[in-house]
Amino acid sequence: EDQVTQSPEALRLQEGESSSLNCSYTVSGLRGLFWYRQDPGKGPEFLFTLYSAGEEKEKERLKATLTKKESFLHITAPKPEDSATYLCAVQARANNLFFGTGTRLTVIP
Amino acid sequence: DGGITQSPKYLFRKEGQNVTLSCEQNLNHDAMYWYRQDPGQGLRLIYYSQIVNDFQKGDIAEGYSVSREKKESFPLTVTSAQKNPTAFYLCASSGDSHTGELFFGEGSRLTVL
Numbered sequence: 696e697d698q699v700t701q702s703p704e705a706l707r708l709q710e711g712e713s714s715s716l717n718c719s720y721t722v723s724g725l726r727g728l729f730w731y732r733q734d735p736g737k738g739p740e741f742l743f744t745l746y747s748a749g750e751e752k753e754k755e756r757l758k759a760t761l762t763k764k765e766s767f768l769h770i771t772a773p774k775p776e777d778s779a780t781y782l783c784a785v786q787a788r789a790n791n792l793f794f795g796t797g798t799r800l801t802v803i804p
Numbered sequence: 805d806g807g808i809t810q811s812p813k814y815l816f817r818k819e820g821q822n823v824t825l826s827c828e829q830n831l832n833h834d835a836m837y838w839y840r841q842d843p844g845q846g847l848r849l850i851y852y853s854q855i856v857n858d859f860q861k862g863d864i865a866e867g868y869s870v871s872r873e874k875k876e877s878f879p880l881t882v883t884s885a886q887k888n889p890t891a892f893y894l895c896a897s898s899g900d901s902h903t904g905e906l907f908f909g910e911g912s913r914l915t916v917l
Binding site: 699726727729736737738740741744773782783784786789790792793794795796798 | 808819848862906911
């Protein structure tokens with residue numbers, strides 16, 4: 696059965712304290728893995744697409760990496776404005792997206 | 805500015821009433837989607853449409869209905885048959901139905917009293 700698990704559920708960081716969020720998955724035939732950012736009461740905003748193991752993408756303080764079993768979203772020297780829920784989604788052969796439950800990140804000034 | 809507009813942002817209804825949530829996009833995207841988001845759960849697909857006048861059921865279509873008469877519009881009706889309609893509803897679109905890169909609206913929060 697296709698499954699996506701994100702950890703931790705919540706993460707509190709001091710401003711400048713780097714860390715990583717995890718997205719582990721089991722799908723039959725991965726077509727792509729996607730990271731989104733969601734602010735409270737808003738719709739998700741697309742961040743990255745990763746297609747194959749070893750691939751990396753960067754945007755400002757965020758860097759996403761992919762292995763055959765999981766993806767990491769690394770946050771370097773986070774700022775309070777990075778506080779949000781980060782969602783991971785995987786796309787299998789059937790094209791539909793499976794979303795994880797998200798990691799709620801709080802960056803304290 | 806291109807984007808997706810959902811309305812209303814907040815909606816309160818009594819049990820047994822049908823409600824329709826609006827979703828309009830000016831991105832010229834062919835594919836449109838409706839998701840439901842509940843606390844502690846991942847986004848779940850309700851319906852999707854790859855082209856005008858065509859749509860398919862997602863994972864949780866029971867109690868919902870949609871139409872796609874225009875490329876720009878994909879309204880969702882939450883019927884009285886939906887057992888737990890209180891949720892945050894998200895509309896999305898993409899230029900290609902095979903991609904996972906979706907553009908989301910701001911969402912509509914429905915509360916059934």
